[in-house]
Amino acid sequence: xxxxxxxxxxxxxxxxxxxxxxxxxxxxxxxxxxxxxxxxxxxxxxxxxxxxxxxxxxxxxxxxxxxxxxxxxxxxxxxxxxxxxxxxxxxxxxxxxxxxxxxxxxxxxxxxxxxxxxxxxxxxxxxxxxxxxxxxxxxxxxxxxxxxxxxxxxxxxxxxxxxxxxxxxxxxxxxxxxxxxxxxxxxxxxxxxxxxxxxxxxxxxxxxxxxxxxxxxxxxxxxxxxxxxxxxxxxxxxxxxxxxxxxxxxxxxxxxxxxxxxxxxxxxxxxxxxxxxxxxxxxxxxxxxxxxxxxxxxxxxxxxxxxxxxxxxxxxxxxxxxxxxxxxxxxxxxxxxxxxxxxxxxxxxxxxxxxxxxxxxxxxxxxxxxxxxxxxxxxxxxxxxxxxxxxxxxxxxxxxxxxxxxxxxxxxxxxxxxxxxxxxxxxxxxxxxxxxxxxxxxxx
Amino acid sequence: xxxxxxxxxxxxxxxxxxxxxxxxxxxxxxxxxxxxxxxxxxxxxxxxxxxxxxxxxxxxxxxxxxxxxxxxxxxxxxxxxxxxxxxxxxxxxxxxxxxxxxxxxxxxxxxxxxxxxxxxxxxxxxxxxxxxxxxxxxxxxxxxxxxxxxxxxxxxxxxxxxxxxxxxxxxxxxxxxxxxxxxxxxxxxxxxxxxxxxxxxxxxxxxxxxxxxxxxxxxxxxxxxxxxxxxxxxxxxxxxxxxxxxxxxxxxxxxxxxxxxxxxxxxxxxxxxxxxxxxxxxxxxxxxxxxxxxxxxxxxxxxxxxxxxxxxxxxxxxxxxxxxxxxxxxxxxxxxxxxxxxxxxxxxxxxxxxxxxxxxxxxxxxxxxxxxxxxxxxxxxxxxxxxxxxxxxxxxxxxxxxxxxxxxxxxxxxxxxxxxxx
Numbered sequence: 013x014x015x016x017x018x019x020x021x022x023x024x025x026x027x028x029x030x031x032x033x034x035x036x037x038x039x040x041x042x043x044x045x046x047x048x049x050x051x052x053x054x055x056x057x058x059x060x061x062x063x064x065x066x067x068x069x070x071x072x073x074x075x076x077x078x079x080x081x082x083x084x085x086x087x088x089x090x091x092x093x094x095x096x097x098x099x100x101x102x103x104x105x106x107x108x109x110x111x112x113x114x115x116x117x118x119x120x121x122x123x124x125x126x127x128x129x130x131x132x133x134x135x136x137x138x139x140x141x142x143x144x145x146x147x148x149x150x151x152x153x154x155x156x157x158x159x160x161x162x163x164x165x166x167x168x169x170x171x172x173x174x175x176x177x178x179x180x181x182x183x184x185x186x187x188x189x190x191x192x193x194x195x196x197x198x199x200x201x202x203x204x205x206x207x208x209x210x211x212x213x214x215x216x217x218x219x220x221x222x223x224x225x226x227x228x229x230x231x232x233x234x235x236x237x238x239x240x241x242x243x244x245x246x247x248x249x250x251x252x253x254x255x256x257x258x259x260x261x262x263x264x265x266x267x268x269x270x271x272x273x274x275x276x277x278x279x280x281x282x283x284x285x286x287x288x289x290x291x292x293x294x295x296x297x298x299x300x301x302x303x304x305x306x307x308x309x310x311x312x313x314x315x316x317x318x319x320x321x322x323x324x325x326x327x328x329x330x331x332x333x334x335x336x337x338x339x340x341x342x343x344x345x346x347x348x349x350x351x352x353x354x355x356x357x358x359x360x361x362x363x364x365x366x367x368x369x370x371x372x373x374x375x376x377x378x379x380x381x382x383x384x385x386x387x388x389x390x391x392x393x394x395x396x397x398x399x400x401x402x403x404x405x406x407x408x409x410x411x412x413x414x415x416x417x418x419x420x421x422x423x424x425x426x427x428x429x430x431x432x433x434x435x436x437x438x439x440x441x442x443x444x445x446x447x448x449x450x451x452x453x454x455x456x
Numbered sequence: 457x458x459x460x461x462x463x464x465x466x467x468x469x470x471x472x473x474x475x476x477x478x479x480x481x482x483x484x485x486x487x488x489x490x491x492x493x494x495x496x497x498x499x500x501x502x503x504x505x506x507x508x509x510x511x512x513x514x515x516x517x518x519x520x521x522x523x524x525x526x527x528x529x530x531x532x533x534x535x536x537x538x539x540x541x542x543x544x545x546x547x548x549x550x551x552x553x554x555x556x557x558x559x560x561x562x563x564x565x566x567x568x569x570x571x572x573x574x575x576x577x578x579x580x581x582x583x584x585x586x587x588x589x590x591x592x593x594x595x596x597x598x599x600x601x602x603x604x605x606x607x608x609x610x611x612x613x614x615x616x617x618x619x620x621x622x623x624x625x626x627x628x629x630x631x632x633x634x635x636x637x638x639x640x641x642x643x644x645x646x647x648x649x650x651x652x653x654x655x656x657x658x659x660x661x662x663x664x665x666x667x668x669x670x671x672x673x674x675x676x677x678x679x680x681x682x683x684x685x686x687x688x689x690x691x692x693x694x695x696x697x698x699x700x701x702x703x704x705x706x707x708x709x710x711x712x713x714x715x716x717x718x719x720x721x722x723x724x725x726x727x728x729x730x731x732x733x734x735x736x737x738x739x740x741x742x743x744x745x746x747x748x749x750x751x752x753x754x755x756x757x758x759x760x761x762x763x764x765x766x767x768x769x770x771x772x773x774x775x776x777x778x779x780x781x782x783x784x785x786x787x788x789x790x791x792x793x794x795x796x797x798x799x800x801x802x803x804x805x806x807x808x809x810x811x812x813x814x815x816x817x818x819x820x821x822x823x824x825x826x827x828x829x830x831x832x833x834x835x836x837x838x839x840x841x842x843x844x845x846x847x848x849x850x851x852x853x854x855x856x857x858x859x860x861x862x863x864x865x866x867x868x869x870x871x872x873x874x875x876x877x878x
Contacts, residue, residue, distance in 0.1 A: 224859050234805060242851045249845060370670060377667075416674075420674070422671065431657040
């Protein structure tokens with residue numbers, strides 16, 4: 013991967029090079045492109061100095077945390093006062109800065125991953141389960157992000173930019189909710205019916221986008237953005253009319269609770285537990301990975317993504333691939349809705365869709381549109397969300413939870429602009445970002 | 457590739473001559489069958505007020521709703537037949553589209569208002585402009601960028617950051633004009649980021665735009681929490697007052713709609729006209745379009761491609777920042793998180809709907825603004841009409857437009873492709 017020579021700076025030839033190198037080489041197969049027999053250490057050093065995608069990602073996260081630290085400093089009155097006396101007491105200012113930033117990030121870590129105090133408590137006869145509580149919240153938060161991330165990622169691989177995960181999410185949520193409270197079925201079957209319904213509900217929205225693209229050439233970015241708003245309005249309509257999805261005797265935009273038979277069960281005991289939703293998300297990631305790397309359809313998707321004209325010359329039905337990949341993308345976004353409605357919320361409100369759609373884009377970008385990368389990125393963002401809420405509580409609102417949003421944006425900005433990271437850390441050479449397949453303009 | 461795309465599109469193109477007439481007839485039939493018969497059931501007159509506030513009083517227009525709907529529908533059907541049977545010139549074709557849309561809107565209003573309280577046309581028109589200003593300025597920002605070959609999805613972020621900065625600066629320094637300039641500069645800052653990453657770091661522009669929007673949302677949410685929600689002195693809700701243009705604002709009907717507004721409307725007039733003229737009738741515009749269509753050719757004749765792109769993207773940001781400032785200090789005053797609520801994306805749609813021309817974008821933005829206004833007004837007049845469905849209209853219209861039924865849209869050829877000197 014790091015050997016890919018990209019002498020031509022023009023991205024179109026760069027994408028063509030990537031095709032020539034074969035889609036399978038771009039990280040699907042674990043085999044590195046480096047010559048055999050090289051020492052592991054040398055490979056590692058080369059990866060670091062040339063900036064392999066993993067190194068770039070780590071540096072991007074580091075850089076984002078640094079910029080986030082500046083924000084934390086800026087918003088802390090104690091620290092800003094300390095800075096005003098920088099020249100008389102430089103040590104004090106720097107110390108305060110370090111304290112504020114390290115406290116915020118430590119709190120984030122403790123809230124999202126591991127709190128040492130629970131470990132020591134467990135050693136002294138406390139609850140062992142409490143150690144895993146932060147991790148279980150992280151998994152719960154990560155679940156819908158992984159699924160919308162997969163939705164965006166699979167479309168990326170076929171060269172389409174799915175901004176419409178939010179709208180597809182709503183489509184899935186509406187169907188899952190309706191099946192959840194509108195019909196009564198035995199326990200396990202109800203869960204499965206709702207999941208399938210959500211997949212279909214989201215899939216139909218995605219399919220429509222793919223169909224318009226295939227038949228009329230309508231650009232998927234515009235259509236998905238517009239469909240997002242259409243779906244929000246549709247949701248607002250459905251939730252504010254009795255006899256549609258609104259809870260009886262309610263004036264708020266809120267749907268009835270779904271039947272308990274339709275709730276996704278948990279694995280494990282009380283609070284530290286893993287929802288079935290998380291397992292569904294991981295299974296979906298494995299399924300997408302299998303589809304992309306081991307099936308003809310997946311090969312067609314990747315070929316279409318690398319170059320539609322080359323794919324067409326090679327006898328691949330490009331239009332069919334577009335429609336199919338958007339159907340799958342929509343379905344995955346719909347599944348994301350199911351894990352929220354059937355898992356954590358058990359009730360659809362107008363605000364349920366949250367930021368799962370836009371977050372899916374950032375997760376897919378950070379995961380470089382590879383299923384396993386998406387799972388890792390989803391976990392990272394899930395951890396950031398949990399940590400953000402925790403740090404806000406721990407600092408009494410001094411560091412608001414939405415600093416996480418800034419961190420996410422910065423991470424993806426840096427990941428998507430490897431040239432900047434290379435310039436900052438003086439790395440050599442250039443390798444692809446893994447994002448070359450995305451459409452480059454409205455006429456594409 | 458193009459051959460196959462053409463093959464896929466061929467059935468539509470063959471029928472495209474029929475699309476407009478059929479649409480006209482269908483809209484006319486909706487006027488007659490849906491609105492007309494529904495208005496018959498209501499048995500009431502529709503009343504339209506033509507004056508607001510002080511000034512010259514003009515008597516309200518009262519029409520019998522059902523016959524009016526029938527007449528308007530008949531006109532639409534007639535125009536559809538005319539369009540289908542005779543060859544019309546370009547201007548005439550556009551006139552027929554405008555006329556049919558107008559008939560549709562009027563019969564919709566007649567039906568909605570039949571037997572209800574009178575609608576004030578002046579206030580609806582003012583509301584349409586109020587809803588359109590950020591869309592127009594955002595679409596113009598997009599026009600400046602995309603004509604030079606840089607896709608601008610970050611309009612949303614530029615509006616949002618402009619809105620935030622304008623509110624906080626105007627509140628903290630007590631100067632509305634300072635706030636306006638600061639809002640514009642904030643939009644320009646987002647534009648500069650867009651330019652640096654897109655032009656110098658060759659980042660994918662669609663991804664970049666989305667990321668900048670996420671960043672602007674996160675930053676404004678964060679700063680709102682840290683600064684505004686704790687200290688109301690930073691978010692006082694000051695707004696520009698209206699400026700009446702002497703003389704012109706006294707004209708009945710036209711005056712209150714066009715010449716009695718805040719400075720933002722006048723800035724919008726100037727921006728639309730200036731960019732339309734500059735883009736299509738000046739050497740500056742020729743160079744910009746050359747850079748957007750064929751940067752290599754432009755470079756060959758000595759045009760500095762990167763400089764033109766930088767300049768246009770930053771200019772666009774400054775303009776979108778003004779649109780953002782309008783959202784706070786031009787209308788509601790105080791900033792609330794995610795106040796831009798998708799206006800940037802609608803502006804993008806208006807730009808594409810308007811085929812990357814300032815006048816087209818203006819028309820599309822006004823249409824979208826009208827739908828927004830209708831979504832606000834109609835439910836208060838006639839509770840049968842659900843606001844969300846009205847609110848959906850511009851988005852559905854855009855999907856229909858980009859799906860090629862209204863006409864094929866074609867972006868500047870090099871739009872979205874970074875340029876690297878060979």
